[in-house]
Amino acid sequence: MNAQSPVRRTPTRAVNWNRVQDDTDLTVWNRLTSNFWLPEKVPLSNDIPSWATLTDHEQQLTIRVFTGLTMLDTVQASVGAMAMMPDAVTPHEEAVLTNIAFMESVHARSYSSIFSTLCATKDIDEAFRWSEENPHLQKKARLVLEHYRSADPLRRKVASVFLESFMFYSGFYLPMHWSSRAKLTNTADLIRLIIRDEAVHGYYIGYKFQRALERVTEAERAEIKDFAFAMMFDLYEVEEAYTEELYDGVGLSEDVKKFLHYNANKALMNLGYEALFPSSVTDVNPAILAALSPNSDENHDFFSGSGSSYVIGKAVATEDEDWDF
Amino acid sequence: MTGLVYYSSGSGNTRRFVERLGLPATRIAADTRVTEPFVLITPSYSDGEGHGAVAKPVIRFLNDPANRALIRGVIGTGNLNFGEHFALAGKIIATKCQVPLLYTFELAGTEEDVARVRQGLETFWTRQRSIGP
Numbered sequence: 001m002n003a004q005s006p007v008r009r010t011p012t013r014a015v016n017w018n019r020v021q022d023d024t025d026l027t028v029w030n031r032l033t034s035n036f037w038l039p040e041k042v043p044l045s046n047d048i049p050s051w052a053t054l055t056d057h058e059q060q061l062t063i064r065v066f067t068g069l070t071m072l073d074t075v076q077a078s079v080g081a082m083a084m085m086p087d088a089v090t091p092h093e094e095a096v097l098t099n100i101a102f103m104e105s106v107h108a109r110s111y112s113s114i115f116s117t118l119c120a121t122k123d124i125d126e127a128f129r130w131s132e133e134n135p136h137l138q139k140k141a142r143l144v145l146e147h148y149r150s151a152d153p154l155r156r157k158v159a160s161v162f163l164e165s166f167m168f169y170s171g172f173y174l175p176m177h178w179s180s181r182a183k184l185t186n187t188a189d190l191i192r193l194i195i196r197d198e199a200v201h202g203y204y205i206g207y208k209f210q211r212a213l214e215r216v217t218e219a220e221r222a223e224i225k226d227f228a229f230a231m232m233f234d235l236y237e238v239e240e241a242y243t244e245e246l247y248d249g250v251g252l253s254e255d256v257k258k259f260l261h262y263n264a265n266k267a268l269m270n271l272g273y274e275a276l277f278p279s280s281v282t283d284v285n286p287a288i289l290a291a292l293s294p295n296s297d298e299n300h301d302f303f304s305g306s307g308s309s310y311v312i313g314k315a316v317a318t319e320d321e322d323w324d325f
Numbered sequence: 326m327t328g329l330v331y332y333s334s335g336s337g338n339t340r341r342f343v344e345r346l347g348l349p350a351t352r353i354a355a356d357t358r359v360t361e362p363f364v365l366i367t368p369s370y371s372d373g374e375g376h377g378a379v380a381k382p383v384i385r386f387l388n389d390p391a392n393r394a395l396i397r398g399v400i401g402t403g404n405l406n407f408g409e410h411f412a413l414a415g416k417i418i419a420t421k422c423q424v425p426l427l428y429t430f431e432l433a434g435t436e437e438d439v440a441r442v443r444q445g446l447e448t449f450w451t452r453q454r455s456i457g458p
Binding site: 024027030031034035037192193195196198199203206207210211265266269270272274275278279282289292293294295300301302303304 | 334335336337338341370372373374376377398401404405406407408409411412425426427428429431432433435436437441442444445446448449
């Protein structure tokens, strides 16, 4: 048909999930859709008695932290995921990005569910006002948005992975802290769902970043790496200031910073880079790791004898049909 | 000997870990067949319910009885963000194959993880040799 047409147009293509060029698109799509959730599934109202045990200051801190997280989710939903859409190399990647964008909207919406369950309207309004006026939080958003608007798809992906895998964590720390004190445990369950989603997002965008990096010259690769580490330094500086402003009052700033270092390293690993912070400053409080990952035996080390057992004996779900020896 | 077999997806985290270990290692491909005892290093991919943790190529590799007979231990990798399903593939394989889960680490591992696994594998293989084939 095209041969007869005077103007040769690129046909509009329908996404065909039976012809997948990159298996990771399908794997991640399946993972994200099977992980789908809504805040209504978490019984947040069970946290009302626990909320009442927090001091006024602790309540204000919690609302502000969640408002800051809401803002980042808003940026990621309406700008970040969309900014990467034109760079998609497969139609399936576009579909995955729409899922990521929507889940970020679910995350942003979830904080409002927490607020409406636990807080007074005037306190919520105060926190949203605070989020618009806080210079550190605004700078965080500005730094990321600036790179989302850059002309370079690789830089956009770096910004996205840093947002998903690093910038949220000054905020995620607090519900994990409360959870480790047996407070706001249902809220923590909801936050863990968000944390799980962010890990898949960071993995996927990091994977696409590494594929895109293979298609540029050695010199460009070096330039992007310099850019990524420089951006991490910039972000870290503002995260540090933001952390101190929020957490100095409750004496947790140093503990939060270790969590930031640890997650900065993980964000860099998602991009395929080496860790930046040495282990002397990534020794996250074990109570926080345990809250992040309940029942996970995170320090399993059979070599040094600290693992739970010689052979893990308890039954685990294995339902793949071809896993039958 | 210190046989090492690993699976690494496009994120390349496990591959980078193995490169830093600096030990001879085989990356699982479509028809990988091993002839000597080995320790397996594998990432985990489960969904929120814990399904699908073990990567299909790893399942195919272990479904070969000749390969399975030679596994001596497993090292699981993952991301603590996945909570209780962290490094689940390693745990499933340890249970299924009745071998020890030797170690777990996150993503491409830290310098400490590299050092501990290198040291641990050396001791492990020495002990394996002393207790026979």
